[in-house]
Amino acid sequence: MVERRRETETASTLVLEVPGWPGHLAGQHVDVRLTAPDGYQAARSYSLAAPTNGDRIEITVQRVPDGEVSSYLADEARNGDTVEVRGPVGGWFVWKPEDSAPVLLVAGGSGVVPLMAMIRSRDGVSAAPFRLIHSVRTPQDRIYDHELRSRATQGGGLDITFVYTRTAPAGETRSVGRITADDLIRYGWLPDLAPTCYVCGPTPFVETVADLLIDLGHNPTRIRTERFGPTGP
Amino acid sequence: MDIFTRGFRGRGRDSSGQLPPGQYLTNDFPVLSAGPTPRIPLDAWAFTITTELAESQQWSWAELMALPAESITANIHCVTRWSKLDTDWRGVSLDTLLADIETEADFALVNSYGGYSTNLPLEDLLDGKAWVAFEYEGEELAPEHGGPARLLVPHLYLWKSAKWVRGIDLMLQDSPGFWEQLGYHDYGDPWREQRYQGD
Numbered sequence: 001m002v003e004r005r006r007e008t009e010t011a012s013t014l015v016l017e018v019p020g021w022p023g024h025l026a027g028q029h030v031d032v033r034l035t036a037p038d039g040y041q042a043a044r045s046y047s048l049a050a051p052t053n054g055d056r057i058e059i060t061v062q063r064v065p066d067g068e069v070s071s072y073l074a075d076e077a078r079n080g081d082t083v084e085v086r087g088p089v090g091g092w093f094v095w096k097p098e099d100s101a102p103v104l105l106v107a108g109g110s111g112v113v114p115l116m117a118m119i120r121s122r123d124g125v126s127a128a129p130f131r132l133i134h135s136v137r138t139p140q141d142r143i144y145d146h147e148l149r150s151r152a153t154q155g156g157g158l159d160i161t162f163v164y165t166r167t168a169p170a171g172e173t174r175s176v177g178r179i180t181a182d183d184l185i186r187y188g189w190l191p192d193l194a195p196t197c198y199v200c201g202p203t204p205f206v207e208t209v210a211d212l213l214i215d216l217g218h219n220p221t222r223i224r225t226e227r228f229g230p231t232g233p
Numbered sequence: 234m235d236i237f238t239r240g241f242r243g244r245g246r247d248s249s250g251q252l253p254p255g256q257y258l259t260n261d262f263p264v265l266s267a268g269p270t271p272r273i274p275l276d277a278w279a280f281t282i283t284t285e286l287a288e289s290q291q292w293s294w295a296e297l298m299a300l301p302a303e304s305i306t307a308n309i310h311c312v313t314r315w316s317k318l319d320t321d322w323r324g325v326s327l328d329t330l331l332a333d334i335e336t337e338a339d340f341a342l343v344n345s346y347g348g349y350s351t352n353l354p355l356e357d358l359l360d361g362k363a364w365v366a367f368e369y370e371g372e373e374l375a376p377e378h379g380g381p382a383r384l385l386v387p388h389l390y391l392w393k394s395a396k397w398v399r400g401i402d403l404m405l406q407d408s409p410g411f412w413e414q415l416g417y418h419d420y421g422d423p424w425r426e427q428r429y430q431g432d
Contacts, residue, residue, distance in 0.1 A: 034238040034241040034243065035236060035237050035238050035241070036237070036238070036241050036242050036243040037237055040243045041243075041255070042241075042243050042257065043255060043314060044314065045313060045314075068243055068244055068257075072238070072240070072241050076240050076241070077240070078239075078240075081238065081239050081240070082236050082238065082239075083236075083238055084236055086429075089416070089429070090415065090416075091414075091415035091416060092267045092411075092415055093267065203263065203264045203377070207264075207270060207377055210268075210269035210270065211269065211270075213269070214269055220268060220269045220271070220347070221268070221348065223268055223269050224267065224268060225266060225267060225268055225269065226267075227263070227264055227265050227266070
């Protein structure tokens with residue numbers, strides 16, 4: 001590990017230097033394995049948060065309550081520490097700059113991580129319009145908040161909307177609550193534009209959003225999903 | 234060669250020996266599908282086995298329900314490292330479905346509503362190793378877990394237990410399915426930790 005950046009109270013980005021890293025596509029992930037002194041090993045998957053950058057990869061880890069690996073990575077790991085990394089893994093939930101279709105990104109909580117890799121990999125190589133709808137509980141849960149806002153105001157074809165499910169910032173016009181079909185119409189792309197949709201987050205969130213998109217008329221084969229969330233301590 | 238991780242202690246050593254290498258126990262039942270959950274009305278549902286000579290046998294939902302079903306208790310292992318022990322299912326054995334089918338094929342390509350597919354040797358579907366399962370823990374199998382019916386092949390990683398199963402093609406040659414084409418292992422034995430190609 002060569003660098004750590006705290007993103008929110010519970011999430012941090014770790015920059016790892018992986019000699020010989022072969023490069024990866026936006027949306028892919030890595031398996032990270034930790035080994036305790038007695039030989040006990042635990043491994044989990046983390047999405048890559050940034051595009052290929054030589055031997056440096058970035059993962060953003062959300063601390064999961066009682067999370068064996070996430071609490072180590074999110075809070076304990078220091079610069080100079082070594083972990084085992086395997087990857088890149090996954091070839092379906094990916095976006096490539098050659099894809100010119102409009103892109104709809106719908107994230108629930110830390111599901112924004114692989115979508116951020118897609119947003120970051122678009123710079124200077126694609127004009128495909130991107131819209132991100134990020135569902136978070138409170139404004140304090142906005143990972144990459146500063147960078148996303150700054151990208152959105154640059155006018156480079158990226159629109160960002162935050163949907164708050166518990167507490168909204170002062171002045172927010174949309175009322176607090178879970179994402180609805182109306183949000184997807186208002187802040188997303190209409191089906192006749194044939195966007196590629198990437199939905200990522202906890203399974204109930206992904207199920208709901210995928211169903212809403214299909215009910216709105218989006219082609220199911222243009223909806224790619226990645227499901228996250230606590231799957232064990 | 235193991236690289237020890239400074240400051241990591243971990244927890245939960247599995248002393249039962251029931252977990253394959255690299256797996257951890259969960260009480261959850263995670264869903265990790267690549268796309269939206271297909272919704273298949275039962276009156277449109279069909280399961281088809283097609284041989285290498287393009288001969289096929291098909292069952293409607295009613296016909297499947299009329300076949301003898303079994304209760305199965307199995308440990309299931311996902312390639313993303315979670316495992317569940319003693320899960321209860323109900324389904325029709327592939328031995329029952331394949332009983333009257335003549336074939337020289339050694340391989341199977343399983344296909345699902347929604348476009349998913351996965352491959353495995355035919356012998357891994359036989360002799361009490363595989364079912365078309367339609368009940369989980371005493372309830373109808375939920376759509377996000379593969380309902381109305383999924384393949385259940387517990388001795389391999391769970392991506393081989395194709396959800397929303399619609400048919401099996403018996404083939405003379407092996408042909409990689411969805412995840413296999415994306416770098417996952419052709420066979421997928423959890424006890425040999427065959428997660429990705431080359432393992």
